[in-house]
Amino acid sequence: MSELIQKFVQSILPWLSTHGLKILIIVLLAYFVRRFAKIFIDKTVRKLVVSDHFLSKEAEKKREDTLIRIFTGTFNIVVLAIALLMILQEIGVAIGPVLAAAGIAGLAFGFGGQYLIRDLISGLFIIIENQYRIGDVVCFDGTCGSVEDISVRMTTLRDLDGIVH
Known part of the structure; x- marks a missing residue:
């Protein structure tokens, strides 16, 4: 049993040292991009929302919070999709056909x-x-x-x- 585990570790170690490190970097990069984008979106929206259009500070804050949630959610979906495609490519999945299938599925969902x-x-x-x-x-x-x-x-x-x- 220990020989089997040893052979498994020896066979997977080279793969982990090359691909595993790249996947870890992709995951960490996606995490930090999402984190910094949240801060950037928060500051930008709070700066761009014009305060003269609101009756109270509470109304202004509600508007800002709503916009921040929408922009952050959309950005998170984009970042996670890109990270997923990069990870799939790193583990050996050809993403060209995946993107083509997603495009066709997008057209079908668009019509439907x-x-x-x-x-x-x-x-x-x-x-x-x-x-x-x-x-x-x-x-x-x-x-x-x-x-x-x-x-x-x-x-x-x-x-x-x-x-x-």
Whole structure:
């Protein structure tokens, strides 16, 4: 049994010394890029949001927090996708066919998910135009409540009874 483990360690050690180190560097780099981007996005959004358009500091902070969450989430998805593709390439998976398949799947989802895309664009305009923010009380189709979460796709409300919609 120990010979089997020894042979396994001897066979995998050269691979780990070359590819494992590169994968570790990719993971660490993605982590630090996400961390620094969060700080950069936070500072940039807080600097660019014009404070004269808001009735109170609380309203301004809600707007900033909403924008920061949207931009940070989008950036994180992009960074993680790039890191995943780099790791796949490092372990020997040809990413050309993966990207081609993703493009074809994107076209299929694009045609099939026109309503989803419409909702995403509508959600983006809701956020950009500052129609409502986290903490505001709104009514949609007879359901009223406090806005708990806003994403490009969905708004989460909590009504007076504590029910989440």
